Amino acid sequence: MEPMDFSNSVLVVDDEPFVLRTTAAVLGRLGFAQVETAHNVDDAMEIIAATIPPVGLVLSDLNMPDADGLELLRRFDEINYRGDILLFSGEDSQTLKMAESLARARGLSVIGAITKPVQPERLLEILSQHSRAVKPMRRPVGEGMAIPPVMLETAIDNGELIPWFQPKIDVARRMPVGLEALARWPNSAQGPIFPDAFIPVAERHGLIDKLTFSLVEQAVAMDSVWRQQGIELRMAFNISMNSLQNAKFPDILEKRVMAAGGRIAQLQLEVTESQLMKDLVRPLEALLRLRMKKVKLSIDDFGTGHSNLRQLRDLPFDELKLDRSYVQSGDNGERTRLILESTVEMAKKLGLSVVAEGVENLQEWQRVERLGCDQVQGYFTAKPMSGEDIPKWISCWPERCKALFGSY
Ligand code: G
Ligand code: G
Ligand code: MN
Secondary structure (H helix, E strand, C coil): CCCCCCCCEEEEECCCHHHHHHHHHHHHHHCCCEEEEECCHHHHHHHHHHCCCCEEEEEEECCCCCCCHHHHHHHHHHHCCCCEEEEEECCCHHHHHHHHHHHHHCCCEEEEEEECCCCHHHHHHHHHHCCCCCCCCCCCCCCCCCCCHHHHHHHHHCCCCEEEEEEEEECCCCEEEEEEEEEEEEEECCEEECHHHHHHHHHHCCCHHHHHHHHHHHHHHHHHHHHHCCCCCEEEEECCHHHHCCCCHHHHHHHHHHHCCCCHHHEEEEEEHHHHCCCCHHHHHHHHHHHHCCCEEEEEEECCCCCCHHHHHCCCCCEEEECHHHHHCCCCCHHHHHHHHHHHHHHHHCCCEEEEECCCCHHHHHHHHHHCCCEEECCCCCCCEEHHHHHHHHHHHHHHHHHHHCCC
16 A cells, blocks of 8 residues: 655635634644645635645535535536545434445545544544545646647647547447547647647637637538548537537537538537536527527537436437446446436437447447447547548448457
């Protein structure tokens, strides 16, 4: 087991001053150099944003007036907090367990949930069991790369950001039916930069429309050439929620697509579920307008946000893309399987086509096929590739398909 790193800050969140003082004292005795305290969620978030060394561990009470520990978990999720979390509460252990699973479901790193009062021995036991404990939190995505917005803008203007494509395969026919365009910046001054780093910068600095339109124009131009060669695949683009805040976005997009020689009705647009649920009213106008232009709409990364299918029923979507965390958690047992089964079943009843993302092997393919997924997108069938490689990939597919599936 790795030695514990006590050089990061620790934060204790509790509304009771006495608990704060005693817990902080215990942590100090355990060897933490810097112990911060917050008596509510807002203060906690400020401390996390401002403290150096970064907060690598948060101990939080579940029950607080106003915003409680569950709210804290939601806000951690929003900022992508990557440090460890230890929950404590006067609640019964069942409630604590459920809070723990909620935090895990949000992708947070929970190292334990204990009942109050917090015993020093119990705390030490948990901390020493976790070699991951007390590591620095990940910086907000993109910030670590420190991409200056002017550099990104110049790169977009110079066409350095290009679309790559990942095929979507129809499960029943085992044929490619679509391509998802994924932004790539292969030759920046610092080498290749991935979308996780530059998309947030583009969103923060008002460059996301410019980026999207540039990719759409390039991809649509390639698509027209492919169509002349008889390759007809629906092209999908990821659309930021920022773009959909603007009711004019659909019209501008349509003009750009036409200028590049394509038709907007041939496109599919993907909106990430977790972004979607934040503010439904404004984007709804843009989404409806897109639908009236016969664009196909997808909910991306389904299962990472907190919507349910009933909320989605009234939104104008055609397709649901199951997040790869569901698709890949194959042997996670009965409950995951049940959730998956009923999600797919309900989605289909609502008339949505279901795409399984992140299928990496034949076993996962078979599983999502049994579930009734309509399409698959994943490394098993194809990794994202450059536009130049697409025609060749298409022509090799029948051969490759035989090799992949064998006698299955
Ligand atoms: O290939 P992958 O690493 O390409 O993409 C990482 C993430 O970046 C995915 O969540 C994907 O949706 C997002 N992404 C990729 N290209 C674009 C794009 O052109 N626009 C937006 N908004 N997101 C993109
Ligand atoms: O837009 P979305 O968030 O769905 O972006 C798709 C992301 O998933 C891209 O980053 C793409 O490179 C990645 N991806 C596609 N197929 C697979 C796969 O089979 N396994 C893994 N790990 N990632 C995948
Ligand atoms: Mn996508």
